[in-house]
Amino acid sequence: MGGIIDESILPNWNLNNITTLIQDFLVSRFGWFYLLVTTGFLIFSIFLIASKYGNIVLGKDGDKPEYNYLTWFGMLFSAGMGIGLVFWGGAAEPIWHMHLPPYPTETEVEAARVAMQHSFFHWGLHPWAVYATLALALAYFQFRKEEPGLISSTLKPLFGDRMNGGYGTLINVIAVFATVFGVATSLGLGAQQIGSGIEFVSGTISNTISLQLIIIAVVTVLYMISALTGLNRGIKILSTTNIILAILLMFFLLFTGPTNFIMNFFTSTLGAYISNLPEMSFRMAPFIKENANWLEDWTIFYWAWWIAWAPFVGMFIARVSRGRTVREFVTGVLLVPTIFGALWFSVFGGSAIHLEMVEGIDIYSIMNDAGSEAALFTVLENFPFTMVMAVLAVLLISTFFITSADSATFVLGMQTTNGDLNPDIKVKVIWGIVQSGTAAVLLWQGGLAALQTASIISAFPFAIIMILIIFSVIKAFRAEAKIYELKRRKRERS
Template sequence: MADTDQDGDADPRVLDFDTDYELGQDNIRPMGLDIHNPVFVISASLIILFVAVALTNQEAAAQFFGWLRPFLTSTFDWYLMIAVNILVLFCLFLAISPLGKVRIGGRDATPDYSYPGWIAMLFSAGMGIGLLFFSVLEPMYYTLPDLDAWPLGRDPSVPGNETMGIVGTVFHWGLSGWAVYVVVGLVLAIFHFNLELPLTLRSAFYPLLGERVWGWPGHLIDTLAVFATLFGLTTTLGLGAQQVAAGLNDVFGIPISDTLIVGLIVAITAVALVSVVLGMDAGVKRLSEINMVLAVILFVFVLLVGPTLSLLGNFGAVLRDYAVQIVPLSNPFGREDTGYMHGWTTFYWAWWIAWSPFVGMFIARISRGRTVREFVLCVLVAPSLVCALWMSVFGGLALEQMAAGYDGVAQAVSEYRPELALFRMLDQLPLYSITAPVSLILIVVFFVTSSDSGSLVIDTITAGGKMDAPVAQRVFWATFEGLVAIALLLGGGLNALQGAAVSMGIPFTLVVLAMAWCLYLALRSERHK
């Protein structure tokens, strides 16, 4: 029952979560599986149908997705940007309010993972291949005059605007995007570890829906979360496969073809399946730590062999200008830089939101024992600073190379071969025969951890919130993540990948905003118990 005040009346600030219902009790168990009906059945059936239709109608799929992405990002720009702005302000409120003292798992809970292990898994899940794919591409894209994508219409060649290309990139990988992960991850953690509800998206809506959350409204929420997660992940997997193919071509001369890209997705998915079988601690955690070590080695190398002082100076200037420009960049109205806002920002916000069930649930699973304030600061601020540093060094070096007369990166970007941008930048540094293979390994490991973590999250949702569902189900979802990525790449390439992510991110935005309100109600309840 709800707690009472001093007069014996129920305290309206304390939520009543008395329910004997367990989502897993409706699970069906054919052939040793443990699946929640109808979420698993509907999700799996529709995804199998999507793969079949996309692969058998590749030309029609290419035309459809080629139209879908620009239509959605230009039509729903204000909606996506306002939603993300609300989430940022909400996270800042949680960090400074008394609600920040609430501990995930209860007052006596202790963390399951050390800071290094926790942060390593956080970065591998939350950043993925994006750091390597976009850190060189975006600053260059925003700087070249013929691509019409200057943030806020600022010409980087004009004195005082030199950092705008990097600032525009950091805006997409900083506080705004991570605020989405904070809200989804924190609401799932609180409702699962503190309120003892199943670890699935529908549980967050108990304050609004009550017992109906276990019926069709809950089924709809979880099914939408499965699709958002799957299409958000496959966009990343497709980008990673394209970048690995470009690296293999550049380093070893292997011709780029659809066969190569499909083979890469199949091979790397197979590696992910091994990680799936090994489990969280032996699989995801170990790979995440390997990833962190490789990423730090590559970053330090680029920083030291490049113009170190200049690149570190970039970082300070970018942080300053980011703080100044974040409000104008977040404003969806009266903008003249529509190429930047529609082509990049609104796509990014839809992509972050599509990724949020995956990253949010994964972060929730590994964050028991942290306070709300600790969670918000670590998940919001720390990754944003690291992203700003990474983009300042990698993007800043590419821009300095162009200023010195080297046009390799600029040519790859202007010809829109984005998968080559990183390798063109590394090509001008010593030991390319070593750094390029290391980058390929890093991309592959990011690929594997994303696929493994994603299959874990989707399996948890489709098993009714159970974290110990049979491994065969995670194998199923990891396999179909690869198949959907193949179907999208063959049925429209990059446009298809991005269109799929946006199409799921837009409706799921309403879900995330509602979750923020439910999180406030839950934290207020925990604070006043």
């Protein structure tokens, strides 16, 4: 048969092509859906802060938070953004947007302003609202209603015991696959950027696939050690270390770089982000193909990506948030990472834009030649104490790498042991090996893009699940409010 059919005219049906076709279909046909549901999660989160349900404790009445604010913020931030913030927030995304803006701009100054505003948008309130919505539901049903720490448990007010059968299993399996795909992709990106940092610091070692595979192997050993020490030792210590390193690196560059420019840029962009948030949240481009393509490649891609990451991040944030009230939880998850992320983008992205516009250094061309992972170290080499900051950056990426993988082994262990708050060591080891093995094989075969695309595809059914979770949470909160009201009236009569 091979001699009859000209195989050159057949489509190349490999994993990357198939997943890309599916993703392109979902993004082009259902971009409006991703935009509406993600904005809906933000509206729901704001509603919870202002509502009468804000005083409900994520646990039994009288439960106190297990972790102080610094540790809590460190844990949710490390799991929620981690490597991605360093990879894209270290100058790459603002520079891409400045050269390829979401819509035509008349001047370079306007392009820079729009670039930073959309960087804030992509890493600000919307992604954290996605995480907050799912994490809140998981924490509420697990710690207050004593249900297993599974996503299927959050739908019991709507579907009852059916969530204990095949439908519940299907939902939990989707969550497991989304977690494995998302984290393996993140590990691959982290290995690439650590390799870039080693190449920069050493000056002799090249950032090859071999180096990246060695990095994955070394980091696997480190995060397995951390995972085996448990949540209150390994993950807790590393998450706090992450925050300290991130703050050190950020302030190091802030005060050795163009400080006044950065802070002015931060302040004006924060105002523009807040004032333009409603318009950006619903912006589509039905009449201009180029603008529509940009939205599909960036905003809609990000919204799908955050939804795909929600099972992993949501479950981990829920696990470390017992004892907090609904209002305290949602406010903390929304505002603190958003403000920190905005400042991070302003410092690193602002420094990169300043280098391009004032110093004439073409970071955009460097990224085109060496990859986005090179942007951070290109910025650092143009400021004092270059090697100190570069070493700090490599350490930060490494600790983010370890905590992301560490947290994922913990979450996957919970997901596959009926929500056990302290999964068996063997289970965590198995999932750790699966994650690293998946990342290593796909990095070696050039399949990270296919895995990332597969993760995005899983976001579509999971977005529908999250909509149902909102209705389930509201139903449960209303029932709890009625019980509280009955108790209050009973106390008044007595």
